[in-house]
Amino acid sequence: MEPNSAATQDLPSPPPPLSGARWRLFRARAIQAVLLFCLWLVLSGMFDALHLAYGAFSVALVLLLNHRLHLVPLQPGETPTEHPILLHRLFAYLLWLLWQIVQSGLYVAYIVLHPRMPIDPRIVYFRSLQPNVQARVILGNSITLTPGTITIEIEGDRFMVHALNEQVARGLVTGDMEYRVARLYLKECRSADACFDVQITKEG
The missing domain is CATH 3.30.70 (Alpha-Beta Plaits)
Known part of the structure; x- marks a missing residue:
């Protein structure tokens, strides 16, 4: 029983659940990603693996830049806050x-x-x-x-x-x-x- 107990103790603890604010932010980003990818499909009209990969990369890049822009203060000394849009x-x-x-x-x-x-x-x-x-x-x-x-x-x-x-x-x-x-x-x-x-x- 002791080895099993030791093995149990070595198991990593599950990650904490997302808080309400983090969950809303994650959901907003996921919806943005889906909408942007759909826009890519409509504008490109190409559905082969290469163009889908280009689309996924472009969406990821836009989301990254968009996230960084959200954190830019409008004036020096301002602390930006993250509120996902409804x-x-x-x-x-x-x-x-x-x-x-x-x-x-x-x-x-x-x-x-x-x-x-x-x-x-x-x-x-x-x-x-x-x-x-x-x-x-x-x-x-x-x-x-x-x-x-x-x-x-x-x-x-x-x-x-x-x-x-x-x-x-x-x-x-x-x-x-x-x-x-x-x-x-x-x-x-x-x-x-x-x-x-x-x-x-x-x-x-």
Whole structure:
């Protein structure tokens, strides 16, 4: 019995189970890998072993670079955090953003075609407590993609945005877009943290 006991003691202990955060991160990476590989198959149209190997290598390289980009601080001294994106909310956000782009595009067209062309530029400053660097980049790009607004600068949680007029500026700081972006990464967040310390000034 003693040899068996010794052999039992020599057996390696099983690895600890993944925590909730690590499991969500692993699942997000796995879904990204599958989607990227499917995209590779669609674009390449080749299913032989060599091209499949190229595809697998390309996906692994993209995931590695993407992971490293997630860890790059937006400013010196910032500690990046890893929050996997909630994919079901991402699809809903993209549809919502597309609708905002259409609405804003129609409004900008109205402003440009109006006989008096009521353009009165504003510079908007606000703070938004986004969960990570990726969320701030998504927010900044979403603002720029929406006609009538352009993100000029992001410094930490502070945003500087150019708006076409007062109405566009006021619409930007309702906190709706900022809250939706934060919800891409957080299951729960306070709307009061999405947009605060707002200042709107006339350009020039």
